[in-house]
Amino acid sequence: MDLRTEIAQSWRRAELSGLSPASSVERLNVADVDRRSRLLRAASPVLDELARQLAGTRFCVVLADDECRIVARRFSERSVELALENISAVPGCQFLEERTGTNSLATPFETRRGVSVDGDEHFLEAMKQFTCYGHPVVHPTTRRMAGVLDITGPAGDANALLGPFLRRAVADIERRLLDGAKLAEQQLLAAFQSVQHRACAVLALGQDVVLANTAATELVDTADHRLLRELGRTHRGLGRLRLSSGTPVEVRVEAVSASAGLLFELAPVRTSSPVVSRPPAERGLFPAQIDERLRGAGRARRRVLISGEPGSGRTTAARVVAGDQPVHEFDASDVVAGEAEWCTRVAAAASLPGLLVIDGIQLLPPLAAVRLARLLDTTTAWFALLSGPPSELHGEQATLAARMHRRIELPPLRERRDEIPALARTLLRGFGDSLRLTPGALELLGSQQWPGNLRELAGVLAGAADRRSAGDLTAEDVAPGCTETAPGAALSGWEQAEYDVIVRTLRACEGNKVRAAKQLGISRSTLYNRMRALRVR
Template identity: 35%
Template sequence: MGDLADRRLLLTSARAELLESAEAELRGVPGHVAASWRRSAAGGVHPSVVTTEYHADLDLGSRLVRCARPVIEQLAEQLADIPVCVALTDNRARLLVRADTRSWIGRVADRLYFAQGFGYAEGSVGTNGVGTVLEFGDSVYIVGAEHFVESLQPYACAGAPVRDPFTGRIEGVLDISCRSENSSPVMHALVRSAAAGIENNLLADRNQQQQALFDAYSRLDARTRQAVLAVGPRTVMANSPMQTLLDPGDLPALQDHVRFVMVRHPDVDARLDLPSGTRVRLRGSTVTASGAVAGMVGVVSVDDEAARADGGVPARPARAQPVRTAPGSGPAWRAAASAVTGALQAGTAVLVLGEPGTGRFTLLSQLYPLVREAGRAVAIEPEQVEAAPADVAGRILRPGSPPVLPVLRDVDRLPGAAVEELLGALAAGAGAPPLVAATAAESGPAHAALLALFRTSATVPPLRHRSHELPDLLDALLAELAPHREVRLSREARRLLGSYDWPGNVRQLRDALAAALRRRPVGRIDAADLPAFCQSTPRGALRPVDQVERDAIVGALREAGGNRTAAAGALGLARSTLYRKIRQYGITV
């Protein structure tokens, strides 16, 4: 008893010193507890009572909850002789599930707001077995006076993170709480073991595509000592050699490239230049399940033809000389730029493929002046070709000074008759084949005859496969849209822009920033300044009427600070209807 009393006195004194002075040394306080106390004090946590918020927008039917329920029930049975609460939170420290072995311990937990829907983040509740796990990144055992808030000091809690077995990200926290006199260090071991059980359930619960990708990755990793990478639409797996092979900025670029090629080619064996200048060789194969592409698994190695250290063993990835091209640092963009540059240097016609808004014309217009001094690219729209094919042919055949690169935009939109007339006018003109470029989303039968003009093609990747470039692209677009103006994006605005898929690509991103600048022409652009669609990820294309409804819902949620009940009232909707539409439109406010 004496040791416990001495320990309690030491902790109480140290905490009192911290509340008096932020520079207190906190001698004898465990490192993770001391760090938590300092964060709690700096964050303005009330030192006496629990103050927290209730959240009504919890996903109580989530995969995490489904996989955790049997483990929680088993753990509660194991501890049936001890009055404890077993609780699961999400990765924002909000309580999802709680099981009590005694009714009275449940009533105590309710009084302390340790109940479904309430948050136990360290920033609001101080040191505890949930929020401190999320801050610390590992399991903790907090007993008595180690709690920062006085009203929690009669209790003990052990918490452990529950990680996604694929990504390694913390999905939630499992916690055991009880009175201090009923606690034991065994609680710490139990909660860690139970959290591992939930992770095993998450692993077993993965869908067929994730299963197929995981199995293919495991087989390849087992038979090679090389760097192995597996990339799915939302999943990345990398073994230890892969994690240490590349510079931090190169791995996201490589992942983007794999997502770009895996839906286009069943196998790939390519040498790629990454943003840092590192040149690697990627050899991979797609993995399919249930008739769909689950991802790609492959081996990544230093390009053997680049550079080797003494003795023939690569010491670090070789550095390729950066290609002087239009903005873009990913392998797919670099490959497209290299193909276009080669065609323009050789004076041969080139076709640039890609989704609308990806920067196909931008690539041509920025590369051509690098190949032909003072040269410029001139866009010719489909409407111009359709209205006067012969005149367009004359512009293509007529040499310009300074040099001009005619670019037929969106040739896949041209009707067959206009294509035939254009080709006839070009054939009538004497001389060498014209230097012309064109852009298209895809090759179609209407313009198949036009393809005979071209000797080279390149594909520009969509913005969703260039996510690693987004920060630089945002800065460049802001500088273009608001030159010599003090504007910047808040962290939340950048997070929101980074989480959107951008089906309209760079053009849509530029329009979104332009709209935000109309609302906030100078200063910090916040998430609320961005168009409503940035906070919506619907599963399919929306009709105009759906877009209007979605924007109204996002606007109401923003006005209500995310409060679903208040937003439903403002919109005149039942809460159940609002929740259904939030899921329908993928709204993330």
């Protein structure tokens, strides 16, 4: 069968997920639907109008949310309802390509663009009875995907007008989302103005709006916004929080409305010992404790193993150890060009003053690792060995690492989320003193998972600096380099731990999701669900 490119690519994704055309569509991961969501409030009048226009036909419309979970349906015939139930297209059911293959909910959700799927173009046999067209619903302000709207009918009833018909409905929903956002902003502003003159710090956080009185501007740093949003998700009334400056505060949290945002009143807590409220101190690229251990290893000229994920700053850390001493760097990946020659060059460098750095020892072949270990035993040269996470070291590589006097593991950037604003400012100084990051840009940077760690953050800032050589860098300036192009909710502590376990397991399984799911003791579909929910890329 000759398939269009976008359909063929979708089939390939379904096959890689372990699906076959004969796979059944089961009601997996069905959840309650939030009937008060912004999407449903905006879409319901549009869906009702679509139902009126489709009355007497065998077509239906289906709306899914930003997780591709069905939240609403409209149809006029009982036979259509039964057909939808037979393929589990019911409210609360999540339609993803790894579970339902190629269709007009899952495929537009995956590709972020409108897709028509007719009859045999569906991957699963159970869905080949339908012709359908689906189109993403994108929030006009945040540019985040708000959901997917689909129109479905019997195979053979395909019509070239389905696409334009549905796109007009999508545009109506998006316009109503924008109107709702404007109303929410007005409600938030009114609530803020009613209390902004109080003696305490007052801060209002909406989806895309931040309002603060003078006291809040002096007390609250941009890095604290995420802490406050997290508190607002779990508390109403009074709560306590320690700001990024170290200042403990008492916080009163009030929800302005279901969708407008949160209002915070903050007052520093008086303690028996004085607390100095000040901006975060100027810092380098590593946590203070790690930085001190690196410098301590340098002062004592101790051999050190520096481990961490790719991009976490291992080479920079080695230069911190070296201080003002010369650095001689060798990359273990160069061994492939000639093992004996590489080992000879390392041995020759061992007689030079300064720090000898071997990067990527987890890549060393066993014989090269043995020869390097023998060199360590027979010389007093000062070495720093750099590796991936300790779990990646095996056999002779682990034996080599055991010869180091100190071991320092660099934390991934996702575990340093509160430090991201300060780190971003530090890295940005490398592109000139005339650039500044706005609160919106810092919030967006703080919402990313950063699988590439410091190197990825530096790359995003470099791209933004290329696009704007002076002045304020906004969220729009940094968004092209970000996976998520609008700040989302921060992961809870439990979710962050789950994210880390999944990432480590996938790395250990070299990206093989089937093996990773087996090692984690969960089904493949559960792994895919959690990866999407936690934004594991």
